[in-house]
Amino acid sequence: MLLALNFYFTPKPPxxxxxxxxxxxxxxxxDPAVTAPSAGLEVVxxxxxxxxxxxxxxxxxxxxxxxxxxxxxxxxxxxLLKDEHEIGxxxxxxxxxxxGIAVATLLDASNAASDxxxxxxxxxxxxRSVVYVGQAPSGLKVIKTFSLVDPKLVGSDYLLDLxxxxxxxxxxxxSLNNWSLALGTAAPLYExxxxxxxxxxxxxxxxxxxxxxxFFKGGMFSSDKASFxxxxxxxxxxxxxxxxxxxxxxxxxPYKGTMWxxxxxxxxxxxxxxxxxxxxxxxxxxPPVDVAAGEQRSLAYQIFMGxxxxxxxxxxxxxxxxxxxxxxxxxxxxxxxxxxxKLHGWFDPISPKWSWGFAVVAxxxxxxxxxxxxxxxxTRTMKRMSKIQPEQKALKEKYKDDPARLNQETMKLYKKxxxxxxxxxxxxxxxxxxxxxxxxxxxxxxxxxxxEFLWWVNDLSQPDTIHTFDIMGWSIPFNLLPILMGITMVIxxxxxxxxxxxxxxxxxxxxPIIFLYFCYSxxxxxxxxxxxxxxxxxxxxxxxxxMPEPELKPRKAGKxxxxxxxxxxxSEMKKAQENRSSGGSGGTAGTPTxxxxxxxxxx
Numbered sequence: 001m002l003l004a005l006n007f008y009f010t011p012k013p014p015x016x017x018x019x020x021x022x023x024x025x026x027x028x029x030x031d032p033a034v035t036a037p038s039a040g041l042e043v044v045x046x047x048x049x050x051x052x053x054x055x056x057x058x059x060x061x062x063x064x065x066x067x068x069x070x071x072x073x074x075x076x077x078x079x080l081l082k083d084e085h086e087i088g089x090x091x092x093x094x095x096x097x098x099x100g101i102a103v104a105t106l107l108d109a110s111n112a113a114s115d116x117x118x119x120x121x122x123x124x125x126x127x128r129s130v131v132y133v134g135q136a137p138s139g140l141k142v143i144k145t146f147s148l149v150d151p152k153l154v155g156s157d158y159l160l161d162l163x164x165x166x167x168x169x170x171x172x173x174x175s176l177n178n179w180s181l182a183l184g185t186a187a188p189l190y191e192x193x194x195x196x197x198x199x200x201x202x203x204x205x206x207x208x209x210x211x212x213x214x215f216f217k218g219g220m221f222s223s224d225k226a227s228f229x230x231x232x233x234x235x236x237x238x239x240x241x242x243x244x245x246x247x248x249x250x251x252x253x254p255y256k257g258t259m260w261x262x263x264x265x266x267x268x269x270x271x272x273x274x275x276x277x278x279x280x281x282x283x284x285x286x287p288p289v290d291v292a293a294g295e296q297r298s299l300a301y302q303i304f305m306g307x308x309x310x311x312x313x314x315x316x317x318x319x320x321x322x323x324x325x326x327x328x329x330x331x332x333x334x335x336x337x338x339x340x341x342k343l344h345g346w347f348d349p350i351s352p353k354w355s356w357g358f359a360v361v362a363x364x365x366x367x368x369x370x371x372x373x374x375x376x377x378x379t380r381t382m383k384r385m386s387k388i389q390p391e392q393k394a395l396k397e398k399y400k401d402d403p404a405r406l407n408q409e410t411m412k413l414y415k416k417x418x419x420x421x422x423x424x425x426x427x428x429x430x431x432x433x434x435x436x437x438x439x440x441x442x443x444x445x446x447x448x449x450x451x452e453f454l455w456w457v458n459d460l461s462q463p464d465t466i467h468t469f470d471i472m473g474w475s476i477p478f479n480l481l482p483i484l485m486g487i488t489m490v491i492x493x494x495x496x497x498x499x500x501x502x503x504x505x506x507x508x509x510x511x512p513i514i515f516l517y518f519c520y521s522x523x524x525x526x527x528x529x530x531x532x533x534x535x536x537x538x539x540x541x542x543x544x545x546x547m548p549e550p551e552l553k554p555r556k557a558g559k560x561x562x563x564x565x566x567x568x569x570x571s572e573m574k575k576a577q578e579n580r581s582s583g584g585s586g587g588t589a590g591t592p593t594x595x596x597x598x599x600x601x602x603x
Contacts, residue, residue: 053071053072053117055070055072056070056071056120056121057069057070057077058121058130060128060129060130060146060147060148060160061127062148062157062158063082063157064081064082064083064157064158064306065079065080065081065082065157065158065305065306066079066080067079067146067160067305068080069121069130069132069146070102071118071119071120071121071132072102072118073101073102073104073105073106073114073116073118073182074104074105074106074118074121074132074134074142074144075101075102075103075104075105075144076097076102076103076104076146076160076184076303076305077097077098077102078095078097078098078102079095079096079097079158079305079306080093080094080095081094081095081096081245081306081307084245084307084446084449085450086189086190086271086272087189087190087192087271087459087462088271088272089271089272092271094189094245096247096305096306097184097185097186097247097305099185099187099266099279100184100185100266100279100281101182101184101185101281102182102184103182103183103184103247103249103303104144104146104162104182104249104301105181105182106142106164106179106180106181106182107179107180107181107182107283108178109178111260111262114136114179115136115137116134116136116140116142117134117135118133118134118142118144119132119133119134128147128148129145129146129147129148130145130146131143131145132144132145132146138170139169139170140166140167140168140169140170140174141166141167141168141169142164142165142166142167143163143164143165143167144163144164144165145161145163145165146160146161146162147160147162147163148160148161149161153316154312155304155306155313155315155320157306158305158306159302159303159304160302160303160305161300161301161302161303162301162302162303163298163299163301164181164299164300164301165296165297165298165299166291166296166297166299167295168291168292168293168294168295169294171293172293173290173291174290174291175288175289175290175291176286176287176288176289176290176291176297177257177258177285177286177287177288177289179285179286180258180260180283180284180285180286181249181284181286181301182282183200183238183239183240183247183248183249183281183282183283183284184240184247184282185240185264185266185279185280185281186198186199186200186240186241186242186246186247186279186280186281187242187266187268187277187279188242188268188272188277188279189242189243189244189245189272190268190272190273191268191272191273191274191277192273192462192521193242193243195212195213195214195217195277196213196214197212197242197243197443198212198213198240198241198242198243198278198279198280199211199212199213199240199241199280199325200228200238200239200240200241200259200261200280200282201238201240201241201322201323201325202230202232202235202237202239202259203235203236203237203238203318203319203322204232204233204234204235204236204254204259205232205234208319208322208323210323210325213263213278213279213280214278215228216228216262216263216278216280225263226262226263227260227261227262228262229258229259229260229261230258230259230260231256231257231258232256232257232258233256234254234255234256235251235255235256235257235259235284235285236250236254236318236319237249237250237251237284237318238259238282238283238284239282239323240261240280240281240282241308241323241325243443243444244307244308244444244446244449244461245305245306245307245308245446246304246306246323247303247304247305248303248304248305248320248323249301249302249303250302250303250304250318250320251284251299251300251301252300252301252302253300255287256287256288257284257285257286257287257288258285259282259283259285260282260285261280261281261282261283262280262281262282263278263279263280264278264280264281265277265278265279266279287299304320307446308323308444308446309446310324310334310337310441310444310445311337311341324444325444326437326441329433329436329437329439329440329441331437332433332434332436332437332438332440333437333438333440333441336363336437336438336441337441337445339366340359340360340363340441340447341359341447343358343359343362343363343366344356344359344447346359347362353452354452354453354454356447356448356451356453356460357451357452357453357454357457357460357528358453360453360460360525360528360532361528361532363529364528364529364532364533364536365532365536367533368536368537368540371430371431372540374430376540376544379496379540379541379544380544382496388413391413392410392413395409395410395413404574435530438526438529439518439522439526442461442522442525442526442529445461445523445525446461448460448461448523448525449461453524453528456480457481457528460523460528461524461525462523462524463477463479463482463521463522463523464479464480464481464524464527465477465478466478466479477521479520479521479524479527481519481524481527481528481531482516482519482520482527483516484527484531485515485516485519485527485530485531485534486512486513486515486516488531488534488538489511489512489515489530490512491534491538492534492537492538492541493509493511493512495538495541495542495545496541515530
């Protein structure tokens, strides 16, 4: 039943698409895929009303990206990534923000496109900048200059500098906080992306905050939300992102502004699955300053539109690494991502095709090797625990009506043979944060997109579906790696000494099913990690079983442990309570005996 929840996550057949980045950029047209939000949400127009002027497109190009600029709003219509292609359409490049309003469009107080009309744009002779000049009916003049950044900067391939100059030719002052810059729209790249992988975020006052697309859905304790808005005392940046790619608008000098976001829905093209999926759009407000009549004021921004590569983002200025959204598992996910990339660098010259898969396997072996001492100690502890089970069973029979005494005697038994009952569980407890840290890291590891491994894994960032069966209207994928993971996990558990009572053993039997559920529709890299570690553990357990059995010798008597003292104290308190309830000598049942008062001596 748990696996049935995953069956609808089935990729649709790909549809061929144009290949060249220049051809794709030249063929950009307004996207009709955008629809209104679900019932109960405010209808938010994603595409502004068609201007009276004809749309003209210009391009700024780096080694890895093509920024497509439009004169409709003087903004970034979309960005094509040369090294990334769509899921199911290898001839079509990934386009960031191709399903909504253009990035850096100037919006009015109602978050709709302003009435400013811009010229066709002027590209510099060196091809590194474009200038747009716009005029509003009121007389306000706006000049936008988009420029490529210094190639020496980290992440320069995905960066644009934006200078926004506002000249007030009206007779009255104009307040800038009536406008905001559009952050664009973050939408799933394909139907397998879940809503919590699409998010909006911002950083201000040194703190990072993000919300995913499910924020607008409400739930048991909240209702649906049509919009979100929050003031930021010192706005550093704001943006929107899907699973692997992000758009960020960063202020060159932090100012007091407003971050807003709204939910929308998009209809995915056929090659992306063709279904309707939740998306989010947003904006960052201009500072609350006035531009006096005849005065001009300029604001400087930097726009990032690219992949969420952890190391690249952390090496860039402005704390952009936070947009990985690792959360509390960042302490695990960040080192794992760093080590994964290092290992890939070593394997890439040897096997370019399978290098990322080998990196995942090597990373797993490194982790398992580091916790080998704990695993060895755990195995020995579990063997010792299994040897004292007959004595534990005898104690349970002897003190079945006295839980406190049973606990006390069990602690004495553990102390007698120097057995720590928690020692066998420690490696499992340690693996839980590693597993979820690995899970979180792989969730946003854009490096694994379209990376092959073995002979059937075509994309380590996707399930390794070999075949899809159509049964009674259900599309049931056959994913091999998670199944191998479940089988190896069962084998490893069978080789491990059985400890604990029957209920605990039954609970442990469900562990393979639980992890199979986690991995079945997730990135195949996660199943590869867990399968590798199971095989490693099987070899580890086999080796431990070949070693001499641990001896079970009673240790010499010594001081009582705090556990024993606590158990004895609990037993004494229970007996005292029983005595008070049953009564004592010289008193009525249930009433404590009173001491006689000494005679008065006078004085």
